[in-house]
Amino acid sequence: MTALRGGWRTLLYKELLRFWKVSFQTIAAPVLTALLYLLIFSHVLEAHVAVFDGRVRYTAFLIPGLVMMSVLQNSFANTSSSLIQSKLNGNIIFVLLPPLSPLDLYVAYVAGAMVRGLTVGLGVFALTVWFDPSTLLLAYPVWVLAFALLGSCILATMGLIAGIWADKFDQLAAFQNFIIVPATFLSGVFYSIKSLPPFWQALSHANPFFYMIDGFRYGFFGLSDVPPLGSLMVVGAFCAVLTLVALALLKSGWKLRS
Amino acid sequence: MTPAVEVVRVARRFGRVQALAGIDLVVRQGEFFGLLGPNGAGKTTLISVLAGLVRADEGSARIMGHDVIGDYRAARRALGVVPQELVLDPFFTVRETLTIQSGYFGLAKNGDWIDEILHHLNLTAKADANMRTLSGGMKRRVLVGQALVHRPPVIVLDEPTAGVDVELRQSLWAFIRKLNTDGHTIILTTHYLEEAEALCGRIAMMKAGRIVALDTTQNLLSRFAGLTVRLGAARVPATWQARVLRSEGTVHFIGLDRYDELEDLLRALRVEGIAVEELALEETDLEQVFLRLVGSGGDPAAGTGSGTASRAAVAGRSDRTVGTGGAS
Numbered sequence A: 001m002t003a004l005r006g007g008w009r010t011l012l013y014k015e016l017l018r019f020w021k022v023s024f025q026t027i028a029a030p031v032l033t034a035l036l037y038l039l040i041f042s043h044v045l046e047a048h049v050a051v052f053d054g055r056v057r058y059t060a061f062l063i064p065g066l067v068m069m070s071v072l073q074n075s076f077a078n079t080s081s082s083l084i085q086s087k088l089n090g091n092i093i094f095v096l097l098p099p100l101s102p103l104d105l106y107v108a109y110v111a112g113a114m115v116r117g118l119t120v121g122l123g124v125f126a127l128t129v130w131f132d133p134s135t136l137l138l139a140y141p142v143w144v145l146a147f148a149l150l151g152s153c154i155l156a157t158m159g160l161i162a163g164i165w166a167d168k169f170d171q172l173a174a175f176q177n178f179i180i181v182p183a184t185f186l187s188g189v190f191y192s193i194k195s196l197p198p199f200w201q202a203l204s205h206a207n208p209f210f211y212m213i214d215g216f217r218y219g220f221f222g223l224s225d226v227p228p229l230g231s232l233m234v235v236g237a238f239c240a241v242l243t244l245v246a247l248a249l250l251k252s253g254w255k256l257r258s
Numbered sequence B: 001m002t003p004a005v006e007v008v009r010v011a012r013r014f015g016r017v018q019a020l021a022g023i024d025l026v027v028r029q030g031e032f033f034g035l036l037g038p039n040g041a042g043k044t045t046l047i048s049v050l051a052g053l054v055r056a057d058e059g060s061a062r063i064m065g066h067d068v069i070g071d072y073r074a075a076r077r078a079l080g081v082v083p084q085e086l087v088l089d090p091f092f093t094v095r096e097t098l099t100i101q102s103g104y105f106g107l108a109k110n111g112d113w114i115d116e117i118l119h120h121l122n123l124t125a126k127a128d129a130n131m132r133t134l135s136g137g138m139k140r141r142v143l144v145g146q147a148l149v150h151r152p153p154v155i156v157l158d159e160p161t162a163g164v165d166v167e168l169r170q171s172l173w174a175f176i177r178k179l180n181t182d183g184h185t186i187i188l189t190t191h192y193l194e195e196a197e198a199l200c201g202r203i204a205m206m207k208a209g210r211i212v213a214l215d216t217t218q219n220l221l222s223r224f225a226g227l228t229v230r231l232g233a234a235r236v237p238a239t240w241q242a243r244v245l246r247s248e249g250t251v252h253f254i255g256l257d258r259y260d261e262l263e264d265l266l267r268a269l270r271v272e273g274i275a276v277e278e279l280a281l282e283e284t285d286l287e288q289v290f291l292r293l294v295g296s297g298g299d300p301a302a303g304t305g306s307g308t309a310s311r312a313a314v315a316g317r318s319d320r321t322v323g324t325g326g327a328s
Helices: A007-020 A023-045 A058-089 A102-131 A141-165 A169-185 A198-205 A208-221 A228-252 B043-051 B072-077 B094-104 B111-120 B136-148 B166-181 B193-199 B217-223 B238-243 B260-271 B286-295 B302-327
Strands: B005-014 B017-027 B032-036 B058-063 B079-082 B154-158 B185-189 B202-207 B210-216 B227-233 B244-248 B251-256 B276-282
Touching: A007 A023, A007 A058, A007 A102, A007 B094, A023 A058, A023 A102, A058 A102, A058 A141, A058 A169, A058 A208, A102 A141, A102 A228, A141 A169, A141 A208, A141 A228, A169 A208, A208 A228, B005 B043, B017 B043, B017 B058, B017 B210, B032 B043, B032 B193, B043 B058, B043 B079, B043 B154, B043 B185, B058 B072, B072 B079, B079 B136, B094 B111, B094 B136, B111 B136, B136 B154, B136 B166, B154 B166, B166 B185, B166 B193, B185 B193, B193 B217, B193 B286, B202 B217, B202 B286, B210 B217, B210 B286, B217 B286, B227 B260, B238 B244, B238 B251, B238 B260, B244 B286, B251 B260
Parallel strands: B032 B185, B032 B202, B079 B154, B154 B185
Antiparallel strands: B005 B017, B005 B058, B202 B210, B227 B251, B227 B276, B244 B251
């Protein structure tokens, strides 16, 4: 019996194969986008923006921000597009007919998306690090890893929920353009929230994405806008809640089984 | 022996539509079972309940004794479903598709059986072709293959031969028959009534979410062993309108219960002064049983029934060719 319970591994494999077969679009393209951001922003702002009281160069500050942004956006994109494509194609039935449990589905879809997000993040880092090789000397690699994993898990789970919810591509695009993109852009990818007016600073504290990026950056420089342990707890709790929501949705069969 | 499929008082409503209105059904192991009915009769909903794709509002369903909700892993492992929709994953080749489907059932080293499936479905030459490049009939056969990867004891085919050409349909049925002979229980829905007549040992006819007839194919045929008159005339006498099973231009098929009714019909024709161009008596086949049960006039559901009837008639004709080919 136990030998028959490994269906989730095949689903994970399928999810990996799915994005790998179109890796030019799913990996190379987002890496290039992040590289362009770095070229433009660092060139324009390097001399004008001081972060962490001038202890870190702006270009160096930007690198982990862009890496994390790429991890987050691509984790979301993978689960959400995989599910909506399967639903619109009708081939979601291939996953619904076998004896895969809600946990099997969750683990496979989310792990697949995390691999995509982290792969893109590594790609972005591998290219952007040349603009300031000092960022290679991570202050606390464990924090880097912890926030990368939690952040990609959160966005993969959000993508899973959005993919289950959406009936059309434009609904998914709305979710992405009106929630995910603003939340990432307003989270301190390109700036330290200390440079913001008090109102926007306060608002940023309500944005879970801010804690993901701030904590991730702490792993690079040992510097952050808020204490990293607090960020870890916020991000961890957010991840746990979303995971429970996703599992409950999968168990209920909402929008997948009628 | 545990029934292959056991459905107890299953009901399901979608908004205002009562898709299933309390279905009871037992299919024994090893049966070749047919599920017939017009569009909207509830066949696909019933299959979806068995597959766990649709949850019943009331009642329960078991596959090989395993409840489809409470013991869904065992139930799904015992069931292979060929869906009606022609769906595929465009990212993969035929072999990848079957290997992945196999893996979902936890079967990692299944290459030999997949090779055998490919062979029986005439797909060996296309094993490494991308799914997108296949013809409709090939895609359909891959769907059949996907339903078989885990060697389920119970196989449900929801209109599997739609869009498959005659020659391939023959080889597909030969394969399904072999699976049945090997002990697999087969449940088939089809619009091709001759197909059901030739293959199924027992048949349930559904209409508006209910089973209106459930018997062996032989009994169904003899129970409704009425006669059918093939009448070529400009119109049918007014009093006989309700007895018309179907019409093709000026050729009308009229159901009779006894021979002496023929006399009544002739009298009515004479009284109304209708010129008879052609008159012939035909044997009952499943199509006529089907039309009498679910497709005849007077019922609101007959709207869908008549649509199916004409489709079934066309299918019946094309199938007759197949039948002859198979017999020779």
